[in-house]
Amino acid sequence: MSMKSTIKRLTGGAALALALSPVTAFAWSLEEAAQPYAGTTVDVVFLLRPGYEAAKKMLPEFEEKTGIKVNVTDMPYENALGEQVRDFVANGDFDIALVDLVWIGNFAENEWIVPAEKFINDPALADPDLDLEDFFPLVLDAFGSWGGTLYGLPFDNYSGLLFYNQCMLEEAGLDGPPETWGELKDEYGPALTKDGKYAFALQSKRNETQSADSFARVLWPFGGSFLDDEFRSNLMSEESQAGLQFRQDLMQYMPEGIVAYDHAEAVNALAQGDVAMITEWSSFYSTLKDPATSTIGDCLAVAPEPEGPAGRKPALGGFSLAVASQADENEQAAAWLFIQWVTSKENAAKYLELGGVPARQSVYEMEGVAEKYDFVPALVESWQEGVPEFRPRFAEWPEITEIVQEWGTKMMLGEVSTEEGAKQIGDRMEAVLEEAGYYDGEKPLVQ
Amino acid sequence: MLQKTQDLERPAPKESSNAGTVSLGTFLGFLSPAVVTLAAIGIAPLAFAIWTSMRDYNLTRLQRTPFVGLENYATVLTDSVFWDAMGRTFTLLLIALPMQIAAGLGIALILHRPGLTFLKTIARLSLVIPMATTYAVVGLLGQIMFNLKYGVVNQLLGFIGIAPVNWIGDPTNAFAAIVFWDVWQWTPFCALVFLAGLTTVPGEIEEAARLETKSWWTVLRYVQLPFLVPGLTAVLILRTADTLKQFDMVFTMTRGGPGSSTELISLLIQRIGFRAFDQGLASAQAVILLVITIVLSRLYIHFFYREI
Structure with a gap:
């Protein structure tokens, strides 16, 4: 199944779920969605790179809005795979997987990460503005999916x-x-x-x-x-x-x-x-x-x-964030809310401002962005031609x-x-x- | 001697024979903590390593870990990469250890000479600093100090008109750099062990020998050296084991590169076990390394320690 059809299916599924839900799309808010999970702590690995520093600066806002605590473990890239594999094998603490695009097959085949469908189709958790089609298709496909299934949302994008x-x-x-x-x-x-x-x-x-x-x-x-x-x-x-x-x-x-x-x-x-x-x-x-x-x-x-x-x-390189299978149901929900929020359209401009590189097409179409960040035209062009x-x-x-x-x-x-x-x-x-x-x-x- | 014989012949008091009997509970109470601890932190991991070494045990394919017998051992023993890494490890040992022993002995002999007490105390304290520095920190310092453009080593060489040397990026120079650091860090250990050995030489014998000959070599060879042999054996065993395990400093400085030029055996095992996640193969490599270490230790004891 192609990624394009997967996105369409997920988008359609999410819309249907929202329509059938007593909670309408207009009523959805992060604060309300997070209410049952207030006090939950989610553990995630971050790298020592600018995109993660940007996300860390955004964390207090998320924690204040949701009451969910995001516990970040910083480590250099070279240690990140080993640490996560050992944690997943030992049924450890990480609730969010940081997935380099070359790790996704490994993580998905071992069922260490949960298909995003589970959350996208849950009207209580899915942000109606998630808009998967707003991600650069190449990036969403390469960073977040494996075998036609979407697992993670592009987070630190190169x-x-x-x-x-x-x-x-x-x-x-x-x-x-x-x-x-x-x-x-x-x-x-x-x-x-x-x-x-x-x-x-x-x-x-x-x-x-x-x-x-x-x-x-x-x-x-x-x-x-x-x-x-x-x-x-x-x-x-x-x-x-x-x-x-x-x-x-x-x-x-x-x-x-x-x-x-x-x-x-x-x-x-x-x-x-x-x-x-x-x-x-x-x-x-x-x-x-x-x-x-x-x-x-x-x-x-x-x-x-x-x-x-x-x-x-x-x-082409970069990382997505995916929900870890080893997390319990509450942690999974809290983890998804964080992933969805930090990679959202709404936060893309702020993430860019703080030094991150979002994979949202819409942010690069905003007035003044291409002028302010002179790497943008080259980046957008590259993401059309990558493999x-x-x-x-x-x-x-x-x-x-x-x-x-x-x-x-x-x-x-x-x-x-x-x-x-x-x-x-x-x-x-x-x-x-x-x-x-x-x-x-x-x-x-x-x- | 007479007194000792009398002591032996004297019948032991009755209560002392009771005191010599240790109940099973006491025996187990004293021994079991040590045995359990040793079993938990030494024997169990070793047993697990032997178990995994006989399986196709990859952390990314844990659904399927079939028993493969000695296949991993056969792979290791016929793998040129393993023997290349082993060769580099022994090259490091054969270059660095004689330098450490020679320099350590020289420092020990200087510090053993009478006089200049205050300076010698300072020197003894200074010797501890390299040993007390964390291995990984030594490697990180090396990465900075041996930097081609900004490193202090090339700056110093520049003062005497030597062009900058590509330390980390050149295979031979990178190996020389890890030899340098190993010698820097562990020569003081040799010096302190030899200094301790020299202090065990009876003063009157050494003094008499110095009256007999002016040759320092004769005094060293026939008077001091016999007292240094136990320390030398310890140095050989410990430094060999340490070199075979050498990881942190090299990993942080060169990561085994460039190419494979500084990939010692411990780095290879780490790479296979924790970066390629093939725990089965890495365990087989580790078990073979353990066997080599034990054999070498026995050889050292056989050839050196027995002569005392």
Whole structure:
């Protein structure tokens, strides 16, 4: 079932439920809906990133309106999956799952999260203004759904963008950002790499950054992908190899030690004027714009990621919030009310103002928003052209990403060739998929 | 000797034989807390690890955890990634441990010399600081200090005209950086153990030896070293076990990278067990590591400790 039909079904179901309910849509209010759950505490994991800081600033308002306490556990991204998996396996405390788009298959197949239908069809809990169609379809599909079922609502939303120092480009005689990856390497690279400065930094540290921000980023625009239609490795294809070889060639215009660069290092390199361009998640806009954390001030400019021979295909990443199955009924209801509220249309402008990036289309259509936040046009454009399976979202991704991280880094270091590395990843990836039962028909080929 | 013989021959008082009998309740009362605690925190997790090591036990597929016998062990033993990680761990051990022992012994000998009491007290106290620093903090400090552009290490090298070194981003340099930190953190431990050993050398024997020869090496080799062997054995066993378990510092500084250049065996086990969630395979790796640690400890005791 397609996501579009799922949304229509859910929207229709919600409308019917509201119509049949003694409580009419006009009477619904968060305060009344939350009354039975006042005093309930819901536990959730937040990351140490701007979108979560924004949400935390909004929490007092929610708690005051509802009497529901939201207990936040902060942790770095690298710990978030492990912590949650252990908590769910042990039937622990988390009532809300923070779901990276590559975790959704894992969480859904293990039934650690509850389909949103349960709450959307409950007139006592469903906000009549929920308006699922207002979410960017790509984002709702990729971040919140698995196998045609909606589980979570997009909360911390990213698209890869090209952040660049327009002053450095102007000084080098370059008129605007590169349109294609080829231009970036062949024209911008030599022109901007001089006097201890570099044209580009591609964060490639051996963690999810290597898989998502570096490896996958050069696969898709060149027509490559992790898997073919039969779920066999597609990394030895001409297109995938072209992308991986491109990354090797581009490294001459990147700072030394780029394999040790995580997001912080790449963002800092641009913020300090050491590199002219980075491709980073939209969520880092606030860090780069803030004079306290960035020295480039008005030189900062944003564009969509460059196009490759196969199109733009920018990096896609982000998180949804879903209700955890292990929570009791009251906690589930309270958790849903929070998720629905924090991702609502009504709060989108405030979330944006505080440093978050909402996935609501309506907020970006508001007057003045595109002018005030200059990443908006690029973001909106990127969310039209992204690939949901930018990284496969099935349950086996945690195992596969470890393989990609190891051999992807070895490629960059020149320890193995792109062919050799791709062969290693492909063989190991197929072994994981075979073990999982994709090749004997036990599991559907869904990614 | 005569007095001792008389004591042995003297019949024991009647009441003392009663006092020597321990009731079963007392026996269990004293022993059971220790046994139960050991069973709960040591034996039970080990038994569980052995159990999971024989199953296909992935946290993300708990609906299906079939018994696979020794398959995980076979996978580990034939996996080049495991042996590469083991090789790196032993390389760290073989480079860092001799440096720690040599530097620790040197520091201990300096502090053992008479005079400069106040300065030596300060030095002894200073030696505790590296050991008292949390491993993870050491790694985080390393990440900052070895930063290519802003790190203090490259700043200092700059003062003597050496170009910035890419410490964390280069495989060889990253490994050198973790060796440096390991030596920095654990040389003081060796120094303090050896210093304690030197204080057990009877003063009159050492003094007599110094009157006999001016060679410090002769005094060290034939007088002091025999007293240092128990400490040396302890250092070897503890540092080997610590290096095989070395995790926090490396994880926070390099996360095993770049590539796999600093992925020690404990980082590999953590990666497989807690990032790929394959607890079965990770348990098999951990059990094999445990066996290697026990064998090494027995070898150390066999070859060093027996000579005392």
